[in-house]
Amino acid sequence: MKKFIAGLAASAIALGAVAATAAEQCTNDVWNKVMQRGKIVVGVKADYKPWGYRSSDGSLVGMEIDMAREVADTLGVEIDIVAVQSSNRMQFLEQGKIDLMIATMSDRKDRRAIVGIVGPNYYTSGTNLLAPDALNFTEWEQIRGKPVCGKQGAFYNQIVEKRYGAVVIAFTGNAEAKQALRDKKCIGFVYDDSSIMADLASGNWEGFGMPMPTEDDNPWALAVPKAEQNCVFGRFMSGMQYNWLKDGTLIELEAKWGIQPTSFLATQKERFKDWLEE
């Protein structure tokens, strides 16, 4: 009888211990590290004008760099901006090379398993095609069986291949893919409509346009390390995004960087409108 009670007590304690560890305890490692060091390392794009690109003097500038600076100012720490690419941005965050990632990343389910994506999503865009006017495209079906240039890493490459039977030739960078388009090696460049619009607005693409209807609208996401997702850092970044959307900061940044105003930001501002505001 004694043994039975002792055994019951032991298992109760053990279960209690398991239950305690099952409830996630935030250790806030990265947050504490940033605050102690007084510096945050943010990963941004260097080849995606005007969200993140190199100005003529070599420094990284753009809409997302401005957002990163605001994060650092709000935290009261110095900022260290690191250029990342689509192929390594999540890995850098995983490995601790960067503390925060704001790098034009589309919010996808399998990406959420690897990095700590927090909402509300700050932007959105869809897939479209940069194509020469001479080819008179009006609908996506017309690209069936034709070679289309793309960038390695874009999730919509396989969508375009499966859905429309195009042959995607993927290059390592935007520059190579666009050069191949200029060399007439393909009939179009499948990419994000926001980036294509920025290219067309730059004036270097006479004779080209974006004739297709935008497809697969996909919100963008910034990310914190996975362990920080439901802890201070994740909650903080959610707050930053909410405030950016609510007070129109992103709309102002859009105008500053010459991006065509999107209805998404206007809708979000309306959605989060302060009920007391007149």
Add this chain to the structure above:
Amino acid sequence: MFEALLNFFRDLASDHPTWNFIFLHDASQWNKVVSGLWVTIKLSVACVFLSVIIGIFGSAMQGAESAILRALVAGYIQFFRNTPPFVQLLFFYFALAPFTPSYSPDGWLEVPYISNVGWAIISLSMFAGAFNVEIFRAGVEAVPTSTQEAASALGYTRLQIYRYIVLPLALRVSLPALNNNLVNLVKTTTQAFVIAVPELLYQSITIWNDHPSAQNPMMVVLFVSYLALVGVLVLGMNRWERGMRIPGYGG
């Protein structure tokens, strides 16, 4: 049994989000891996073959009477040895290709007759060929001049000496270094991914960009594949070396 294995990998993927062996339980990804491997094998075989031919002819030209021929080979070696193969691939495909003849299937596209795979083969063969010329030169210089003079005294022309006496002996001396270079060449074929040649690295990048959870397994696949490919090449070269051994000459 097979289903059990597939389920094991599916479970592994859900328990460990960065170890998704997706090509083992998804047919379309398996096809990508296999097609990438096949293109790598074809690329490697073509480049190895062509670069050895370039090496043989190049080292013959190095001993030529004509100063122009010798200067030509020296220039070729300097250009292709001193520049990175990555840069050579980009240069051939983007800068040179527009100047080569092309046809147009629909009135707008300009499809060059030499595709990107063709340019990869040309560029990589010439890169490795430059090294091979020097490797064969080491072997050629190892053949004693007295032997060559004896052949000349017997009435052989310079080209006949090269073909029947110098080359067979030089080959045996150069084989270890040649083996090294060909192994390097097989691994350098991965750089062709930058001009969108659908070889193994390109397909791996496609897979792990579409499925970030499959990145670590794909890297394992890459390592294992190249170990296997290079292993086969080295085995073949060692067999050849043993078969060509002359008692009392070298090893």
